[in-house]
Amino acid sequence: MFSLFIFSLRNAFRKKGVAVLAIIGVGVGVSLMVFILASSAGANQAFNQSFTKAAGEITISSENAPMGLGISGGEASLIPKSYVERVEKIKHVESVSPRVMTVISSKSLKTADPFSILVGVDPERDKKGDGPTTAIFEGRSFSKDEEVIVGKVLAQSAKIAARQEIKIGDKIEIIIPSKEPGIPPEKINLAIVGKFETGNFLEDYYLFSSEKTVRKIAGFPSDKINSIVAEVDSLENIEKVEKAIKKEFKNSEPPIQTLLNKDIFTNLENTLNIFTKFRLLISVFSGVAGGMCILIVMLISVIERKKEFGILKAVGWSNINIILSILIESLILSIIGVIFGLLIGQFGIFISGYYLEFLREYLLLSWQVIVFVLSFGVIVGIVGGVYPSWRASRVAPMETLRNE
Known part of the structure; x- marks a missing residue:
């Protein structure tokens, strides 16, 4: 042979x-x-x-909220901030993070998309849920108003689209239209102080800042939020918690809807x-x-x-x-x-x-x-x-x- x-x-x-x-x-x-x-x-x-990171989360938003997030839906798509405490009391809910969201121009960032999503969170609550503020890989988290952190996927998008890297210290120019006639629009510059990577590619495409900063840009009242992200203690309890949330808010006004990240990831x-x-x-x-x-x-x-x-x-x-x-x-x-x-x-x-x-x-x-x-x-x-x-x-x- x-x-x-x-x-x-x-x-x-x-x-x-x-x-x-x-x-x-x-x-x-x-x-x-x-x-x-x-x-x-x-x-x-x-x-x-991404699935491992985000599958155990439930997003609660207004029934009128587009895509279950409340972005660009105006005040009609907001829910009372008081809903947060009610969600916290539900069994098997490990942490709760209220969010205020708005759409901003990506012109300063030079990303592949013309618009980006800016999310306002409470840093303390975000840390409890191991959110973006705990996943900084470059720079630091925001510590005061008009500071933002950028998701890794969004930063990469800018590098692909414009061959230009988003750097710590870069500014994002935002124009806030005046609600009263005769008063010129306000211009603010958001300073990029850090980059984060949560492993959830949906979140890693956002920018995060303080609630106060996002409210100022979006013009939302202090007692309203876009959504609540509830983290459940285990995947086995996810449907059980969703049913409990729906039962808790059954007769509430405005009515709510729930969105399971698990379902999004399945699709x-x-x-x-x-x-x-x-x-x-x-x-x-x-x-x-x-x-x-x-x-x-x-x-x-x-x-x-x-x-x-x-x-x-x-x-x-x-x-x-x-x-x-x-x-x-x-x-x-x-x-x-x-x-x-x-x-x-x-x-x-x-x-x-x-x-x-x-x-x-x-x-x-x-x-x-x-x-x-x-x-x-x-x-x-x-x-x-x-x-x-x-x-x-x-x-x-x-x-x-x-x-x-």
Whole structure:
């Protein structure tokens, strides 16, 4: 068997140029497969981290609030701040954070979106719920009015859209229209003092500041809020707490609605799964395209070596020996191509992460990806060699020698 392997190894590189082209063909297909699968694995990991962080939260807002958040719904979408104490008393509620929210222009930030969401929170309550003020990775949290902290995803958005990084100390200019005629609008500058990363990509796309600052910008009264974020002690109690909240506010005016982050993430997970399957399909097609190079090279090799196979059969080689020889040649080229593709893919991931920092956490070359690609390479090598090996085994020794 070892001598058969050595024979096949030599024959695989008999025509070095053709063999190299086959290896490059497989390598390019595999490198694309690696990059696509790594991006899928990274996206799934980021999603799972966000789900773990946010799945145990319930958002309570006015029944009239758009998307269950109350943003841009005016005063009709606000709820009394007194609702906070009532939610706090419900069993299994671990922490409660009232929020005031408004939409501001992203012109100063130069993000991909024209508008950003500014959220006002009570720092003490936010700390109890392990909110953004406890997840600062650069700078510090806001300690006075007109200071803001920026989510990591939002900061990355600015870097992508304008090739410009949001820096600590940058200012966000806000124009507050006057409610009285004849009085000019007020201009304030919000100072960016920190950046945060909660792991919840929804929150990491917001800016956070004090309640007072956001109320001033939005023009909301001091006894009203947009929403309440209640953190439940465990996922097992999430539906139970939601029912208790609805019961508590059943006859309240204004009426409320509840939004489970778990439901939002379930919908997002379904969408992510569709994209993952689509990317997997593309990666498989890429690998198959590379495998076609093996098939073509092996077919050419078999056609050119008909006399050789005839002689081998004449001196005692069986059909099985011929088939195994071609399959081993095919596997050798395929596996070398896969290793080459893995190296190219890893290099592509490194370069992408180096020049596009935001991509680093979304490109994950896990051992599962490596095992899948290697297994796929073995299958491609075998499949690519099946037909050529069958053709080689069908060579008739006497007919071949007679034709020669």
